[in-house]
Amino acid sequence: ETGVTQSPTHLIKTRGQQVTLRCSSQSGHNTVSWYQQALGQGPQFIFQYYREEENGRGNFPPRFSGLQFPNYSSELNVNALELDDSALYLCASSQQLSGGNYEQYFGPGTRLTVT
Amino acid sequence: EDKVVQSPLSLVVHEGDTVTLNCSYEVTNFRSLLWYKQEKKAPTFLFMLTSSGIEKKSGRLSSILDKKELFSILNITATQTGDSAVYLCAAAQGNTGKLIFGQGTTLQVKP
Numbered sequence: 001e002t003g004v005t006q007s008p009t010h011l012i013k014t015r016g017q018q019v020t021l022r023c024s025s026q027s028g029h030n031t032v033s034w035y036q037q038a039l040g041q042g043p044q045f046i047f048q049y050y051r052e053e054e055n056g057r058g059n060f061p062p063r064f065s066g067l068q069f070p071n072y073s074s075e076l077n078v079n080a081l082e083l084d085d086s087a088l089y090l091c092a093s094s095q096q097l098s099g100g101n102y103e104q105y106f107g108p109g110t111r112l113t114v115t
Numbered sequence: 116e117d118k119v120v121q122s123p124l125s126l127v128v129h130e131g132d133t134v135t136l137n138c139s140y141e142v143t144n145f146r147s148l149l150w151y152k153q154e155k156k157a158p159t160f161l162f163m164l165t166s167s168g169i170e171k172k173s174g175r176l177s178s179i180l181d182k183k184e185l186f187s188i189l190n191i192t193a194t195q196t197g198d199s200a201v202y203l204c205a206a207a208q209g210n211t212g213k214l215i216f217g218q219g220t221t222l223q224v225k226p
Contacts, residue, residue: 004157033211033212033213033214035214035216040218041218041219042119042203042205042216042217042218042219043158043203043205043214043216044216045213045214045215048211048212048213050211055210055211056209056210056211056213058213088156090156090157090158092214094212096212102212103149103160103163104149104160104207104212104214105160106151106157106158106159106160107157108156108157109156109157111156
């Protein structure tokens with residue numbers, strides 16, 4: 001167990017709707033990164049939040065947005081859902097130190113199905 | 116374009132066999148190489164490698180990084196059925212440590 005939690009576990013939405021996914025980081029960690037994992041593929045980086053600011057973004061459209069709260073938990077919001085958004089959404093928690101390398105620990109993920 | 120390539124994509128072995136999983140990378144501003152095991156959902160952290168030639172070990176698993184040839188290997192000795200999983204390698208990039216993943220190697224260990 002990593003101490004990283006995500007909710008909900010599963011979610012079914014219809015095309016065009018909006019969804020919010022939540023992640024609680026491991027105690028002592030100040031950074032949350034979000035990844036999308038399609039079936040049979042490796043996870044793809046969506047964005048990262050460090051001390052409540054977006055700190056890097058992957059190749060995802062603006063309808064993917066996020067937040068990080070003072071307790072370092074985070075939300076991923078996706079607007080105008082498309083069928084291709086169906087995937088496992090993973091968050092990874094880490095303690096980012098300036099100039100250092102740091103291990104990233106993943107939560108159990110949220111399985112999103114868009115119909 | 117940054118990329119991480121794993122081989123083989125799938126592997127079937129019998130209990131007791133030794134396996135070697137490969138990971139090559141071409142990533143700008145490379146920081147470190149990480150290995151994860153994914154059984155159902157959450158990738159479980161195995162190793163982080165930052166220096167060439169220094170083997171990391173944990174029980175029957177070991178891994179090493181070659182920063183000159185841009186690859187890493189993960190070895191599993193005396194495999195068990197519980198080792199059956201997808202093994203992911205990822206290169207951490209830049210100041211964010213953004214992870215760029217390979218496609219994964221699916222390992223099946225038969226009794």
